[in-house]
Amino acid sequence: MMQDTNPAALDADVVVVGGGPVGTTTALKLAHGGMRVIVLEAREANLLEGRATTFHPPTLEMLESIGVTEELVRRGLKAPYYQFRDAKLGKIVELDFGVLHQDTRYPYRLQLEQSHLTKLAVDGLEAHPLADFRTGSRVESVTQLPDGVEVHVDGGEVLRARWVVGADGMRSVVRTGLGLDFSGHTYPERYLVLSTSLPLHEMMEDLAAVNYVADPEAWHVLLRNPAGWRILFPAPPTAGTDEEVLSDEYVRRELRRVLPEADLADLDRVTLYEVHRKVAERFRVGDIFLVGDAAHVNNPLGGMGMNSGIHDGMLLADVLLAGADSDALDEWAANRRAVALEFVGEETEGNWEALREDDEERRARKREEWRALEADHGAQREFLLRSSMLASLK
Numbered sequence: 001m002m003q004d005t006n007p008a009a010l011d012a013d014v015v016v017v018g019g020g021p022v023g024t025t026t027a028l029k030l031a032h033g034g035m036r037v038i039v040l041e042a043r044e045a046n047l048l049e050g051r052a053t054t055f056h057p058p059t060l061e062m063l064e065s066i067g068v069t070e071e072l073v074r075r076g077l078k079a080p081y082y083q084f085r086d087a088k089l090g091k092i093v094e095l096d097f098g099v100l101h102q103d104t105r106y107p108y109r110l111q112l113e114q115s116h117l118t119k120l121a122v123d124g125l126e127a128h129p130l131a132d133f134r135t136g137s138r139v140e141s142v143t144q145l146p147d148g149v150e151v152h153v154d155g156g157e158v159l160r161a162r163w164v165v166g167a168d169g170m171r172s173v174v175r176t177g178l179g180l181d182f183s184g185h186t187y188p189e190r191y192l193v194l195s196t197s198l199p200l201h202e203m204m205e206d207l208a209a210v211n212y213v214a215d216p217e218a219w220h221v222l223l224r225n226p227a228g229w230r231i232l233f234p235a236p237p238t239a240g241t242d243e244e245v246l247s248d249e250y251v252r253r254e255l256r257r258v259l260p261e262a263d264l265a266d267l268d269r270v271t272l273y274e275v276h277r278k279v280a281e282r283f284r285v286g287d288i289f290l291v292g293d294a295a296h297v298n299n300p301l302g303g304m305g306m307n308s309g310i311h312d313g314m315l316l317a318d319v320l321l322a323g324a325d326s327d328a329l330d331e332w333a334a335n336r337r338a339v340a341l342e343f344v345g346e347e348t349e350g351n352w353e354a355l356r357e358d359d360e361e362r363r364a365r366k367r368e369e370w371r372a373l374e375a376d377h378g379a380q381r382e383f384l385l386r387s388s389m390l391a392s393l394k
């Protein structure tokens with residue numbers, strides 16, 4: 001029946017709902033492949049969020065196809081090493097992405113705020129004759145028709161496309177409109193992220209650009225990007241309401257756990273996030289697909305949310321551009337759901353468990369496991385193939 005669709009009667013081949021990093025990159029890939037795309041983004045402005053700061057090697061490889069990798073690498077900070085540390089003992093192990101030099105063209109984590117990618121992708125869409133990027137366009141619902149999909153936009157406009165990609169984030173109206181379950185859990189802690197331009201690499205001994213610091217009372221993560229450093233702390237339920245966690249007193253106390261001399265004036269930004277682990281029941285319903293946070297959300301420890309979302313979109317675009325075989329689309333949906341559940345979910349939760357472990361014996365065992373990686377090249381490569389997400393695409 002799909003073959004009967006009259007392309008002239010359609011507003012686009014694909015409507016992408018959501019103009020975040022996943023929606024914009026997916027749309028740009030489709031346009032580069034010769035499809036007419038419309039991206040509908042609810043917000044008028046302020047699209048440039050800075051949640052994610054880590055780009056993994058396979059993501060950089062995939063983004064080559066839309067011509068943005070070179071510029072990302074130029075702007076970003078290459079992090080060829082990362083550390084597991086202990087709050088009291090300091091560095092436990094430093095892992096070297098160099099062991100992946102035969103597995104990827106990018107043997108490092110690239111540290112750069114996600115807003116750089118979104119901006120580059122939006123610029124690409126705006127310059128592309130087959131793409132139409134619209135802000136201030138909130139989608140209210142999508143309806144599967146026998147020969148395509150109808151998209152209802154706030155204000156009354158109705159668009160028709162052959163396919164719709166829901167890239168509208170964790171509160172996706174595309175997903176909820178399809179009645180899909182989004183089960184999982186919300187973590188007990190929120191994550192408090194403090195951004196500073198203080199040179200932590202000069203103030204603390206022997207830091208890498210990416211550092212996971214274990215501590216049963218106050219584990220944290222220290223992440224460098226070209227704009228400065230981010231310090232991520234868990235804020236447990238006992239820390240109080242969001243307002244209390246964001247109070248000067250609370251923020252100052254957390255900051256001084258890491259930097260005893262620092263004060264609020266040293267902070268450029270303070271943000272608080274809820275953290276979830278949830279996966280949609282299906283990633284495909286007919287001609288409607290879910291990608292990115294609309295399909296899955298995970299603990300950010302390990303930096304895999306945006307990355308796996310980009311993998312969803314890039315791989316979906318490959319299948320659509322190759323002729324949109326229905327079996328291949330089902331296979332895409334099943335594979336990507338399995339990656340979200342079994343790979344990203346497990347990896348990120350494993351990082352969380354390791355950092356917060358409070359049993360001294362298990363903590364000591366974990367430290368030994370980490371140290372053993374440094375000495376064993378093969379084991380380190382296996383470990384890094386997973387943490388770099390290369391193993392999720394095998």
Ligand SMILES: Cc1cc2nc3c(=O)[nH]c(=O)nc-3n(C[C@H](O)[C@H](O)[C@H](O)COP(=O)(O)OP(=O)(O)OC[C@H]3O[C@@H](n4cnc5c(N)ncnc54)[C@H](O)[C@@H]3O)c2cc1C
Nearest residue numbers: 018020022042051052053054139169292293303305306307
């Ligand atoms: C503290 C923190 C750190 C993180 N660090 C990393 C990291 O280092 N690496 C990593 O890979 N991931 C990281 N993540 C996760 C990452 O930020 C998200 O996975 C990523 O932003 C998801 O992108 P997206 O495009 O799917 O969704 P979003 O970024 O949420 O974009 C969705 C877009 O859809 C729009 N929209 C919503 N509803 C509608 C509608 N009805 N109509 C039209 N438009 C709509 C929204 O306005 C938004 O622009 C982190 C997350 C947190 C909280």
